[in-house]
């Protein structure tokens with residue numbers, strides 16, 4: 001179909017996420033037609049370096065025909081059967097995840113990060129209801145600036161006002177504490193969690209849900225003491241530690257799972273994105289055995305997990321997910337992300353000379369650059385100059401991200417999260433574009 005026709009059809013029929021449609025006809029979204037490695041190619045043949053891996057998900061890079069082959073073979077053999085039956089790809093991927101995690105656990109598959117968190121919240125509540133806790137141990141504590149998904153449960157645990165506005169009231173029983181933010185708020189964020197648990201009454205709190213490194217909220221890396229302290233506090237009060245590693249896992253932070261950086265293990269872990277590198281929609285909620293055991297009543301009672309997704313653990317998605325994880329291991333992309341991330345960080349530290357760069361931070365290939373009006377006051381830069389920087393990078397054929405629609409006044413973080421396979425010359429292209437865009441005069445806020 002001719003170019004113009006597709007653009008017209010797009011503008012007449014598609015509803016794009018996170019997009020203000022008024023005025024979109026003046027600058028319609030780029031139509032992407034193909035992708036390979038770290039590059040995507042638009043309908044006019046322009047190539048862009050994908051510095052955010054789609055939506056932080058294409059960990060192994062684009063265009064792996066090996067995965068297309070796995071999908072084709074699986075589709076021909078068995079395209080679909082629900083997981084009320086069983087099948088080999090789901091068994092093998094679940095077993096692989098448990099092996100990689102290194103503790104005994106069970107894997108519940110779904111299709112998106114939001115659904116994985118939705119399942120986690122329901123599991124936490126049902127676990128307590130069936131573990132002899134007094135009735136009413138249902139509250140979930142989450143964190144300001146954290147994101148857990150678009151469904152009403154996951155959104156209720158999301159501490160980003162701009163994502164919630166217009167969809168409220170959300171579910172009762174969710175409350176928020178501050179996340180560690182060594183740049184803006186170097187206090188003891190773990191102590192704030194314990195205060196919240198005590199204030200609410202531990203017997204009312206089911207779980208604490210957090211991203212080890214907050215991603216979309218602005219790439220907030222905790223200090224090293226935080227997660228071990230959180231683990232202790234959760235243990236002390238019988239609260240389940242629920243880690244959302246939808247973005248963090250599968251090498252993104254330079255570890256297979258981010259919690260490894262701090263030597264803690266979660267009771268419930270949610271995974272998506274890098275689990276299949278965006279080649280198929282797939283997510284998982286992994287619980288430790290002690291959680292799973294609470295679901296073993298007697299046949300016929302209601303103690304089992306009464307939650308079902310038609311497509312959760314889809315044969316094609318799990319077959320592709322398994323091969324994707326094997327590729328991450330085979331090519332040692334975890335070490336590669338760690339090493340590339342360290343060299344990017346060294347170069348980015350040079351940006352701290354720029355008057356508007358307040359902080360550069362990250363782990364592995366999950367990197368944030370916080371922009372301020374002035375380094376001394378740390379007053380956040382308005383989002384408009386950030387949008388201009390992103391546009392300028394795009395003009396140079398490089399896609400970078402920024403945190404949009406999160407917390408009022410804090411849309412001031414540029415984001416880099418390229419595929420883990422990014423090569424040194426591609427890294428150079430990414431950073432050169434960013435430096436150029438930043439050192440051109442910034443428009444007023």
Ligand SMILES: Cc1ncc(COP(=O)(O)O)c(C=O)c1O
Nearest residue numbers: 112113114147148149211246247
């Ligand atoms: C940390 C985190 N959790 C959950 C989600 C939701 O995942 P999905 O968009 O696949 O529903 C996201 C999405 O970006 C995320 O960043």
